[in-house]
Amino acid sequence: MTCVVRRVGLSVAVGILVAFASAALQGCGGRPPATASGSGIHDGSQLALALDDYMSRLPALDVSGALLVAKDGKIVLSKGYGLADREKNKPYTNATVFSTGSITKQFTAAAIMKLQEAGRLSVDDTLDKFFDDVPDDKARISLHHLLTHTSGLEPFLGDDFDTTATRAWIIRAALGSELSSLPGERYEYSNVGYSLLAAVIEIVSERSYEEFLVEEILKPAGLTRTGYTIPDWSGMTIAQGYEGDEPWGTVLDKPWLADGPGWNLRGNGGIHSTLVDMYRWHQALLGDRVLNAASRERMFTPFADEGGGESHYGYGWSIATTPRNTKVIAHNGGNQVFFADVRRYVDEDVVLIFATNTASAGAEWVSEIVPSIIFGEDYVVPPKIARIDPERARSLAGEYALPSGEIVAITADDEGRLSLAAIGEAFCLITSGETHQHPHLDHLARHTSEMIGGAIRSELGPIERALEGEIPREEIAGIFKERRATWTGEHGEYRSTSPVAAVPEEDGEVVVIARSDFARGAIHHRVRWSGPRIVGARLTFDPEVTFYPESETGFASFGFTEKRSVRISFEPATNAQGGALIVHGPRNSTTLTRVNQG
Secondary structure, eight states: OOBOOOOTTTSOSOTTOOOOOHHHHHHTTTSOOOEEETTEEEOOOHHHHHHHHHHHTSGGGTOOEEEEEEETTEEEEEEEESEEETTTTEEOOTTOBEEOGGGHHHHHHHHHHHHHHTTSOOTTOBGGGTSSSOOGGGTTOBHHHHHTTOSOOOSOOSOTTOTTOOHHHHHHHHHHSOOSSOTTSOOOOOHHHHHHHHHHHHHHHSSOHHHHHIIIIIHHHTOOSOBSSSSOOTTSOBOOEEETTEEEEOGGGSOOBTTBSOTTTTTTSOOEEOHHHHHHHHHHTTSSSSSOHHHHHHHTSOOEEOSSSSEEEOSSOEEEEOTTSOEEEEEEEEOSSOEEEEEEETTTTEEEEEEESOGGGTGGGHHHHHHHHHTTOOOOOOOOOOOOOHHHHHHTOEEEEOTTSOEEEEEEOTTSOEEEEOOHHHHHHHHHSSOOOOHHHHHHHHHHHHHHHHHHTTOOHHHHHHTTTSSOHHHHHHHHHHHHHHHHHHHOSEEEEEEEEEEEOTTSOEEEEEEEEETTEEEEEEEEEETTEEEEEESSOOOOEEEEESSSSEEEEOOTTOSOOOEEEEEOOOSSSSOEEEEEOSSOEEEEEEEEEO
16 A cells, blocks of 8 residues: 655654656756766765765665755756666666655645635635535544544555545545544544545546646646656656565556546555656745745645654645754655655755665665765665675574574575574674673563563553554554454464563664564564664564675675674684684674584
8 A cells, every 4th residue: 555654753653563867857957967877967976976885785685776866956866776677677767767655645735735826725625515425523624634634534445456446436435434533633644535635636626636737736847757647658667666576566557547546546646757857846846836835835834743743744745853953844655665755855955855666675764874874974884795606605504602602593595695593692793793781671671572462462551651652552552453463363372472682772772672472483573762762663573684795704784774784704614613603893703603504
């Protein structure tokens, strides 16, 4: 399903539940052109070099996509990386068409504002002005409520690619659904609300949603390669999606109605675009070309608290304050295959546009790292991966022991990558480069285990308090109800949850790994703490750590969500011993002795 992917730092709701023709691109900015090549734009600055170095390392990690960064009104980098279509060996370039996901919502919001400017409607109008037989509980829902996700409507209704979901169907289904809260009571992200907005646009304008969008919003903004079915996609490279190694195809390939996607998707997601067009859209929003100043101010007003007070929703945009006390206006979207992100750091005159077709590989986190590169903050550089003989990697597999007796088990794959698995202090070692024995961390690890175990048993108080109200209790309950059903269906009756390790980070945060045992298997969980507060979690987590080859004897770990990289090396076997694994930590190295060959 198309949805916004919420992140700490842009939108504070915790993630627990969990490009183009060079001349055309520069032509919108009115600045001298940057150095251009067949693969993109690169202005030669230190920032462009750092961004390009980071992005160029990602294809070896099975991550592909395109990135545009502009600063002070000038494009610094606009380039593609990896493959947009593996089957046809087509590279990602700065002209590849990509799915924008929920970024679609800002076009829908702009269309509503355009109709308000023309006096055709008001954002204060309620649903009964546009639809017949509106039930009493929805009579107070206004367009403002739909725009700000405060209507109380369901997040989703049905499948994105259900061709029976007509306009009449979505209206009937939405009006017949049960509200989760009173209109205006609280923020709860709703794709359904934006589909209703698309219906309103059609009813008021007497044109199709996309026709109105193209004529009144996209063309005036100079966007020629943005839309559903009206753009001529022939001859253009459209990013194919991938779930791991499996091709998923494109959103445009899925079952659609004659004039666009089914109404579970229309208006809230599914629009395709390019880096060029998305940058032009940013520029159009700086002036009166599409919307007047009053409409733009309304769109960027932080109306609805998304949770915690650090980020608010306007009309199709999220508005937040950065750690530098500056404003960022942003929105992202994805469906676990594709991901796109637009961030407008308006006080610092910086724009970031990112798209990927490999979200399942964690690529959506790239847009969390790029701001660190732009603003001079710390970030982990991906390893520069070397090609080694897989047999060489397999010769290193086996078990290696710490002096304490704890074991690190290593396996190798056909790409020469190593997977390291461990528990306790050995797990701390392979994830941080150090072993840790801190009583307060032991207490936190036990507390985390008890909290997750309680949530599995529907005892939600501890986890609700740790989230500090950022996720509503009923949403937490729904998540754990769904996960519990999945886990018990796969692994049998739930038994207990116990701690595996607690790993302190250099910024003071602590990552806790816990394990839940079931009758026929186990599930691992990962929870990140900042003081008494959960700031991130993965309820299903693979505790193995992947290390990528940098040489025949040296390997490095990397994860987009990790705040450090650990490097290891191997010493050859001698007559006296069977070889050693050396873990290079931030302060010292730790040697493990080989006890069993894989």
